[in-house]
Amino acid sequence: MLASLGGALLEMLHPVPFFWVALGVVSGIFVGAIPGLSGGMLIVLVMPLTFYMDHTLALILMVGIYVGSVAGGLISATLLRMPGTPSSVVTTFDGYPMARGGQPARALALGISASLFGGFVAGFFLVVLSPPLSRWATSFGPWEYFGLVLMALVLIAAISQGSMVKGLISGALGLLAAMPGLNASDGQLRLTFGFHQMDAGFALLPVLLGVFVVSQIIRDAMDGDKVPEAVDVSRNIVLLEAAAWVRHAWNMLRSALIGTWIGILPGVGASISSMVAYGVARTVSRRPDAFGKGSEEGVVASESANNANVGGALIPLVTMGIPGSPIDAFLLGALLLHNIQPGPLLFQTNGDLVWAIIAAYLVGNVLMFLVMSTTVRFTARLANINPAVLLPAIFVFCIIGAYALSNRLFDVWVMIGFGILGFLLQRAAFPLGAFVIGFVLSPIFEAELRSAVMSSGGTIWELFTRPIALTFIAVAVLVLFLPLLRGLRRRPGDGPDEAGQTRQSKP
Amino acid sequence: MNIFRSAAAVLAVAGLMTTAAGNALADYPExxxxxxxxxxxxxxxxxxxxxxxxxxxxxxxxxxxxxxxxxxxxxxxxxxxxxxxxxxxxxxxxxxxxxxxxxxxxxxxxxxxxxxxxxxxxxxVALGLGVNAESGPESFEAMLEQAQQEPESIKVAVNIGLPVHFIPLMVSEANGGNMRMVQAGGGAKRLSSVLGGHTHTALFSVQELVKYRESGLKPVVVFSEERVPQLPDVPTTREAGIDVLAxxxxxxxxxxxxxxxxxxxxxxxxxxxxxxxxxxxxxxxxxxxxxxxxxxxxxxxxxxxxxxxxxxxxxxxxxxx
Known part of the structure; x- marks a missing residue:
């Protein structure tokens, strides 16, 4: 294991892989820093550009973007009180007050350092847990996957954002969008209404481009020209002194562990990790009243957790082929586009690729730290870019990307249609992350259930002889009904807790 | 002079036309x-x-x-x-x-x-069946026998409605219709299903059978008339008395x-x-x-x-x- 990791890390230092991971990190930081653009958007946009790239290079580029964008979001969160990416919402709570209070460099240094630390803790677990977990997961049959996916579907709907009902509806719409086309489970066409263009259903890439990118373009276009004013950093290099590292070490570690663990839970994104870590940090803090007014601990907790979440979320992806967050659903799509079947055998059949992904994650975190620490003043100015300048170019890339998938114009129309749908969902505060997870997971869910039933000769009773599958389903049922039970105990009007209030419009 | 010129022109045009006609075939693809x-x-x-x-x-x-x-x-x-x-x-x-x-x-x-x-x-492309080298049936014949003695006890990972489904189904039919087809999906999914012990066998190309050997897949039979050079030890269906070629x-x-x-x-x-x-x-x-x-x-x-x-x-x- 260590040899494989060492080999992959050395490989990552070769010029070509290093170039791609560095390009990913830098571009990720940039899009992360620009409000209105997110790492997920960039990953979906580059996906068609990687069709003819080596699959390993394509994946390390995307992992680089992932790491860079989650960290890059803290810049605009701190200096503008605008989360550059959804996962840095919580960073605005204390980062911005610190910046306004004359400590912008300090706030950024804390955030950047915590991001690195969180990334490394999660990286440790990624390296240590993935191989045994994938070996364990080879024993998973259709029943276990069915349970796992059910749990993921419920978790994303329940925990993702404020309203569970909206989460479930959004997830169900995603499921509906995945229905048409050739159904692999019985080899028959379904819901194509006689249109042969629909024989393949709605392809993953046009749907993702539509829901994530086109919807955002429509929104930004409607918002008009708004150029926010940023706090100036006044320093070129921001670094945290050793004493502060020591002082915040425990908070960083705790938040990183929370982030990693929540990341492993399938379907839950980085924003939840930072919310939970923030909540815990406030609860155990000696100065809870400072939270929300520029607490250093708040910035550290949020940023350590959201970067750790990235590493944690890669674990179910590389070991079981189940996305740990919406962005991992994009990476899953990228693997499929490159003809690589994600799943427990990935370590055996494409071991080099898995280790390259892990190494890219670790190297990406170091690069992120170096780049952010030294270029923050420049990157902060990116936040002032008017998105209107970027939108036309992005839209063109979307169209090329959707068309390139199958060389069909139909996919472009699908993308635009889902763009409008995504825009409307967003307006009505339905979480788009749940839609995507529903869209990606429901075909797996159906295939595994039908496969399981076929395997047991047409009955579902075999499920009850499978403890692992039963456990997953039990967790799913608990998560689904726990809020109901709690709601019965609580009087109406008690209001949601802190995490429930911090809604945001993107996953 | 004029006559000569026009005659030359006519000849030239005619010449062009004949080459054009002659090349109408040869011009594809243009x-x-x-x-x-x-x-x-x-x-x-x-x-x-x-x-x-x-x-x-x-x-x-x-x-x-x-x-x-x-x-x-x-x-x-x-x-x-x-x-x-x-x-x-x-x-x-x-x-x-x-x-x-x-x-x-x-x-x-x-x-x-x-x-x-x-x-x-x-x-x-030559095709064959692979089983789990550790826990799977000993041989193609052992698999057929087990299916006859205990119908539905042999599960085949397939991708429904595609050749990888029809070919094992033909084997099952020739053996008395006693194997259970289970949907798994594409090649990697079928491999994962067989190696994970969720099904007993699946159809692969001979190239895949060779490649996945080190992952723990054992080829037991090929669907060719004669044994294939890549897998000289693996018998054909006909040797096992099953008349399915594919x-x-x-x-x-x-x-x-x-x-x-x-x-x-x-x-x-x-x-x-x-x-x-x-x-x-x-x-x-x-x-x-x-x-x-x-x-x-x-x-x-x-x-x-x-x-x-x-x-x-x-x-x-x-x-x-």
């Missing part, structure tokens, strides 16, 4: 030829299309640019429909396998191989109605390409015995497959419900 591939870039079928793309472009006699267009989706039927509906001018051709026939049998498409002008085949063709298609002279140009280009040593090597690396098979033989083989598959369709549908 613009890029498009190969439609029903899979993503990077798969085995795509790889073969690109081998011939390179070979054609290096072939001075063919002398045209060749473009590969990937059009994945709906079990390859998006692309096969696109090929079928293209202008039959010889500038759009495509490549697919025996799924052409099974998709029609399953009712996913309303056309089969007879809706195309078949250029020919650049080889058939291969997977790499079949080149053109829309119906391409002028015969253009088809000849295409066929000649394939035949020349397949004589090149590097093309042979590349095809062998895909587990294909390189030989150009003419359209009559391909049509006959596909019709044979169709006749074998059709009676089983109801069974396939029933298995899924």
């Amino acid at each position: 613009k890029p030829v498009k190969i439609i591939v029903p899979t993503d870039a990077g798969g085995a079928i795509d790889g073969i299309a690109r081998i011939f793309q390179r070979a054609f472009e290096q072939d001075e006699e063919f002398g045209a640019t060749v473009v590969v267009t990937n059009m994945p989706g709906a079990g390859g039927t998006l692309a096969t429909r696109e090929i079928k509906d293209a202008d039959p001018d010889g500038y759009t051709i495509g490549l697919w396998h025996n799924g052409l026939v099974t998709s029609a049998a399953m009712g996913v498409t309303d056309f089969d191989h007879t809706a195309f002008d078949i250029i020919g085949s650049t080889g058939f 291969t997977d063709g790499r079949i080149w298609l053109a829309p119906k109605g391409v002028p015969e002279d253009r088809m000849q140009v295409l066929r000649a280009a394939f035949e020349r390409a397949m004589e090149q040593p590097e093309v042979k090597d590349q095809l062998e690396s895909y587990g294909i015995t390189p030989a150009f098979i003419d359209s009559d033989a391909v049509t006959a083989e596909l019709s044979r497959v169709r006749d074998e598959v059709l009676p089983l369709v109801e069974k396939v549908r029933a298995a899924a419900n």
Whole structure:
């Protein structure tokens, strides 16, 4: 294991892989820093550009973007009180007050350092847990996957954002969008209404481009020209002194562990990790009243957790082929586009690729730290870019990307249609992350259930002889009904807790 | 002088016309030829299309640019429909396998191989069954025996409605209809299902059987008339008394109605390409015995497959419900 990791890390230092991971990190930081653009958007946009790239290079580029964008979001969160990416919402709570209070460099240094630390803790677990977990997961049959996916579907709907009902509806719409086309489970066409263009259903890439990118373009276009004013950093290099590292070490570690663990839970994104870590940090803090007014601990907790979440979320992806967050659903799509079947055998059949992904994650975190620490003043100015300048170019890339998938114009129309749908969902505060997870997971869910039933000769009773599958389903049922039970105990009007209030419009 | 000049002009024009008429045949192809591939870039079928793309472009006699267009989706039927509906001018051709026939049998498409002008085949891939080397049945015969003694106790990982489903189903039928087909999906999914012990066996190409050996897959039988050179120890179905033969063709298609002279140009280009040593090597690396098979033989083989598959369709549908 260590040899494989060492080999992959050395490989990552070769010029070509290093170039791609560095390009990913830098571009990720940039899009992360620009409000209105997110790492997920960039990953979906580059996906068609990687069709003819080596699959390993394509994946390390995307992992680089992932790491860079989650960290890059803290810049605009701190200096503008605008989360550059959804996962840095919580960073605005204390980062911005610190910046306004004359400590912008300090706030950024804390955030950047915590991001690195969180990334490394999660990286440790990624390296240590993935191989045994994938070996364990080879024993998973259709029943276990069915349970796992059910749990993921419920978790994303329940925990993702404020309203569970909206989460479930959004997830169900995603499921509906995945229905048409050739159904692999019985080899028959379904819901194509006689249109042969629909024989393949709605392809993953046009749907993702539509829901994530086109919807955002429509929104930004409607918002008009708004150029926010940023706090100036006044320093070129921001670094945290050793004493502060020591002082915040425990908070960083705790938040990183929370982030990693929540990341492993399938379907839950980085924003939840930072919310939970923030909540815990406030609860155990000696100065809870400072939270929300520029607490250093708040910035550290949020940023350590959201970067750790990235590493944690890669674990179910590389070991079981189940996305740990919406962005991992994009990476899953990228693997499929490159003809690589994600799943427990990935370590055996494409071991080099898995280790390259892990190494890219670790190297990406170091690069992120170096780049952010030294270029923050420049990157902060990116936040002032008017998105209107970027939108036309992005839209063109979307169209090329959707068309390139199958060389069909139909996919472009699908993308635009889902763009409008995504825009409307967003307006009505339905979480788009749940839609995507529903869209990606429901075909797996159906295939595994039908496969399981076929395997047991047409009955579902075999499920009850499978403890692992039963456990997953039990967790799913608990998560689904726990809020109901709690709601019965609580009087109406008690209001949601802190995490429930911090809604945001993107996953 | 004038007379001479006009006579010369007439002669020149006439000369141009004769060369034009003479070249009407030889002029094809005069613009890029498009190969439609029903899979993503990077798969085995795509790889073969690109081998011939390179070979054609290096072939001075063919002398045209060749473009590969990937059009994945709906079990390859998006692309096969696109090929079928293209202008039959010889500038759009495509490549697919025996799924052409099974998709029609399953009712996913309303056309089969007879809706195309078949250029020919650049080889058939040998197929076989693999089992879990540790926990699977000892041999093909042991597997058949177990299925007879305890029906439904042998589970086969398949991808419903595709050749990987029909071929094991034929084995099961020949053995008394006693094996259980379980949906798993594409090659990697079937491998994962067999290695994870969730099913007992699945169909793979001989190339996959060789490649996955170190992952723990054991080849037990091949569907060829004779043993295959890559797996000399593995018996054939006939040796085990099961009369099921199957291969997977790499079949080149053109829309119906391409002028015969253009088809000849295409066929000649394939035949020349397949004589090149590097093309042979590349095809062998895909587990294909390189030989150009003419359209009559391909049509006959596909019709044979169709006749074998059709009676089983109801069974396939029933298995899924």
